[in-house]
Amino acid sequence: MKHIQPDLMQRFLADEVDLMERETVTEHLTLCEECTALLIQMTADDDSISLALGLDEAETDWVASVDLTAAVMEKLRPWYRDPAVWVIVAPLVLLASYMLSWVGSLLTRSAVGPEGPVGFAVGALRELVPALWKLGAYLGQGGLLRSIWPVLLLAGAIWFWRSRTKKEVQSHA
Amino acid sequence: MEEREAISRCLAGDKNAYATLVGQYQAQVLALCLRMTGNREDAADVAQQAFIQAYRHLDRYDPDQPFRPWLYKIATNECISFLRRTKKHQAVPAADDVLENVSDPADGAPSIVDLAEDRERVRTAVAQLPLSYRQVVVAYYFQELSYQEIARQTGVPVGTVGTLLHRAKQQLRKLLAATEVGTG
Numbered sequence: 263m264k265h266i267q268p269d270l271m272q273r274f275l276a277d278e279v280d281l282m283e284r285e286t287v288t289e290h291l292t293l294c295e296e297c298t299a300l301l302i303q304m305t306a307d308d309d310s311i312s313l314a315l316g317l318d319e320a321e322t323d324w325v326a327s328v329d330l331t332a333a334v335m336e337k338l339r340p341w342y343r344d345p346a347v348w349v350i351v352a353p354l355v356l357l358a359s360y361m362l363s364w365v366g367s368l369l370t371r372s373a374v375g376p377e378g379p380v381g382f383a384v385g386a387l388r389e390l391v392p393a394l395w396k397l398g399a400y401l402g403q404g405g406l407l408r409s410i411w412p413v414l415l416l417a418g419a420i421w422f423w424r425s426r427t428k429k430e431v432q433s434h435a
Numbered sequence: 436m437e438e439r440e441a442i443s444r445c446l447a448g449d450k451n452a453y454a455t456l457v458g459q460y461q462a463q464v465l466a467l468c469l470r471m472t473g474n475r476e477d478a479a480d481v482a483q484q485a486f487i488q489a490y491r492h493l494d495r496y497d498p499d500q501p502f503r504p505w506l507y508k509i510a511t512n513e514c515i516s517f518l519r520r521t522k523k524h525q526a527v528p529a530a531d532d533v534l535e536n537v538s539d540p541a542d543g544a545p546s547i548v549d550l551a552e553d554r555e556r557v558r559t560a561v562a563q564l565p566l567s568y569r570q571v572v573v574a575y576y577f578q579e580l581s582y583q584e585i586a587r588q589t590g591v592p593v594g595t596v597g598t599l600l601h602r603a604k605q606q607l608r609k610l611l612a613a614t615e616v617g618t619g
Binding site for chain 1: 490572
């Protein structure tokens with residue numbers, strides 16, 4: 263006689279079998295003492311594990327005494343709503359603004375002249391803008407790059423067409 | 436406030452509504468984490484983290500499904516991540532060749548009932564199970580979930596749950612027998 267597989271017995275115990283399996287197992291159990299003994303032992307094992315894993319009194323009390331709500335809600339609060347953050351951030355902001363005003367006053371005092379950084383930046387802009395203007399005009403009138411432009415345009419068109427085709431292939435795939 | 440209403444309000448941006456859900460499920464999640472981690476302090480930390488993760492991923496929750504299994508799944512995953520991260524879990528290898536050597540109860544080997552003199556011994560043995568086994572053992576024997584619910588929680592097919600449980604019990608018997616030899 264073929265005995266019941268332990269997997270099937272486990273499912274039978276858990277009432278996780280279909281109608282046909284239930285009939286097969288039940289029928290077999292009426293004939294097979296060995297499998298009946300196994301079923302009894304497995305039931306006892308299951309009870310033993312369930313009992314061992316259940317919460318004891320001390321654990322039940324502990325679980326009931328812990329309140330996670332405040333801790334969880336505290337963690338979910340955005341950082342800018344935390345007063346502790348502002349205790350640190352506010353003095354830092356004040357300090358930074360004071361330092362900026364100090365640096366600003368230094369700059370305005372010493373940097374406005376032509377030798378200072380502001381004067382240098384203004385001078386550089388004066389030189390740079392006409393140079394860029396000249397470069398644009400040179401390219402527009404067909405300077406050195408005149409012969410290369412059609413090639414660049416053609417290469418760009420091919421690249422654009424190929425990338426579009428590739429995307430279409432991917433979307434179809 | 437009802438569960439559905441609390442979830443809707445959370446999704447609408449009302450964080451305070453989440454406190455209702457935490458209050459409603461904290462005992463169950465704590466108990467689960469306690470069984471999985473085996474330590475109160477760790478259980479509280481992991482449960483807290485599970486609630487935070489659940490809130491952050493609430494937009495992925497399907498309101499047509501029950502909330503509890505979804506939350507349990509997150510809590511279980513948090514426990515497993517925690518145990519892996521902290522290396523507090525020292526499983527005995529669950530290789531099939533090892534399991535094959537485990538005597539079948541029908542062969543006259545002592546059953547779990549015979550070996551489990553006290554609850555603590557069984558708990559210690561469960562804590563030594565590989566995480567995939569421990570997960571289903573806790574889900575089935577402690578949370579009393581159905582195979583379907585365990586499958587949903589663990590991500591394994593329903594048909595595999597029975598196999599995992601059976602193997603877990605074999606491994607458990609072997610572990611208890613080993614401690615019996617050690618103490619005896």
